[in-house]
Amino acid sequence: MDLNLDLIGKIIPGELYYKEITESTNLDAKMMANALDKSVFLADEQKNGRGRMGRIWSSPSGCGIWMTIYLKPQTDISKISQITLIAGLAVSKVIKKSVIKWPNDILIGQKKVAGILTELSAHANNINCVVVGIGVNVNTEEFPVELRDKATSLYMENGNKVNRTDLICQILEQFFSLYDSFINKGFSAFLKEYEEKCVTVGKEVLIINGEITKKANAVGISENGELIAEIDGKIEEINSCEVSVRGLLGYS
Ligand code: BTN
Numbered sequence: 001m002d003l004n005l006d007l008i009g010k011i012i013p014g015e016l017y018y019k020e021i022t023e024s025t026n027l028d029a030k031m032m033a034n035a036l037d038k039s040v041f042l043a044d045e046q047k048n049g050r051g052r053m054g055r056i057w058s059s060p061s062g063c064g065i066w067m068t069i070y071l072k073p074q075t076d077i078s079k080i081s082q083i084t085l086i087a088g089l090a091v092s093k094v095i096k097k098s099v100i101k102w103p104n105d106i107l108i109g110q111k112k113v114a115g116i117l118t119e120l121s122a123h124a125n126n127i128n129c130v131v132v133g134i135g136v137n138v139n140t141e142e143f144p145v146e147l148r149d150k151a152t153s154l155y156m157e158n159g160n161k162v163n164r165t166d167l168i169c170q171i172l173e174q175f176f177s178l179y180d181s182f183i184n185k186g187f188s189a190f191l192k193e194y195e196e197k198c199v200t201v202g203k204e205v206l207i208i209n210g211e212i213t214k215k216a217n218a219v220g221i222s223e224n225g226e227l228i229a230e231i232d233g234k235i236e237e238i239n240s241c242e243v244s245v246r247g248l249l250g251y252s
Contacts, residue, residue, distance in 0.1 A: 001062070003044060004165040011169050013176065014039030014070065021061070023048040025068040026133040030121055035129070037072040038176065042168070049135065052117055057135050058144065063153070065136040065168055069175065070129055075183065077125050081240050082187040082225040083179070084118035085194060087132045090175040091116070092197050094167065095136075097157065102200040102218070102227050103240035106136075111152035113137050134171065138162050188223040195221050206246040207231070207238060218245075 009016040014036035022028055025041040027048075032039075046059035046066045059066045073083070081103070088104030091114050098106045098113060106114035114136040121128040137143075139161050140153035154162045181189060195201060200218045207214045207229060216229040216236075226237040227245065238245075 001044070002164045003042075003168075005042075007165055008040075008042070008168050008172070011172055011176075012038065012040050017041045019043045021045045021047060024050050024133075025066055026050060026117055026119055026131050029068040029070045029129070029131040029133075030119060032070065033128075035070045037070070039070040040067055040172065041070065041131075042067040050117060050133075051115055051135075057115065057117075058147065058151075059135065060140070063140040064138045065134065065164055065171070067168065068131050068133040069172075070131055071179070072129055073127060073183065075127075077120070077122060077127060078224075079187070080118065080120050080127070080130055082182070083130060083132060084116055084240065085187065085225045086178050086182045086190065087116045087118070087134060087175055089190060089194050089197065090178050091134060091136065091171055094170045094174050095154070098197075099199045100194070100197045102198050102221065102245060103225070107199070108152055108157050112150055113152050113154065113157070132175075136167065136171070138164055138167060187225050191221060191223060191225075194225075200227065200245060205229070208246065 005018055022043040024046050025043050029041045043066050045061035049057035049059035051057040084104050088100050091106050092098045092100050098108050101107055104116040105112050117133040119131050137153035139155045143151045203218050205216055205218050207216050214231050216231045218229050220228040222228055222237050226239055229236050229238050
């Protein structure tokens, strides 16, 4: 197996919790009431991998990176959705050919190669922990029929199998470095870099909020990481927690 837990453990400031098979690393992280800040939950396979908006995240054995970073940020609860953008930026910086579909879908071309599911455990306004689940399709050779138009893997794009340990280490190093700067300087320090990677800006998009779908022009990203959209001639700032965004032409 290409998962070297000793090497991965060395670059994690907290603890590494590994399971060969689990339901979902996000669930594992949320169930751990008092893990150390910056711990990582990693699995070779997830039986019940979860995506944004209640979707399923296909997570077979040996094919991908299924991991969750456990954080105890001393920050305002309103900043949590920005952590998810920072995680997307970290993954996209490591996967050189990739771009970001706001807020944090990582695409190669029109197809998704990685996704991020951030969840919060809080009482009133006090954050207990934030769990940032990262899924990367690494060595997947074939997707189920229903995903073939939308999903890709690094192997499918490059024709080479990728060592998951190397990739995990690069993503975690990148994430912890960006996250420390984010805690000190805020999201605005990353806005330019994020916008350069983000393909949503400048596009016509559909903003889907439950049953309601609206056409919009994505015109920018705000200092707080919200999508600035023009809807029926009016400018609105859209928070990533509330909506799903689709391109009118293709996935991105
Ligand atoms: C999405 O794009 O919809 C988010 C996908 C997030 C998948 C990862 S895999 C590791 C972690 N555990 C989960 O159950 N989900 C996240």
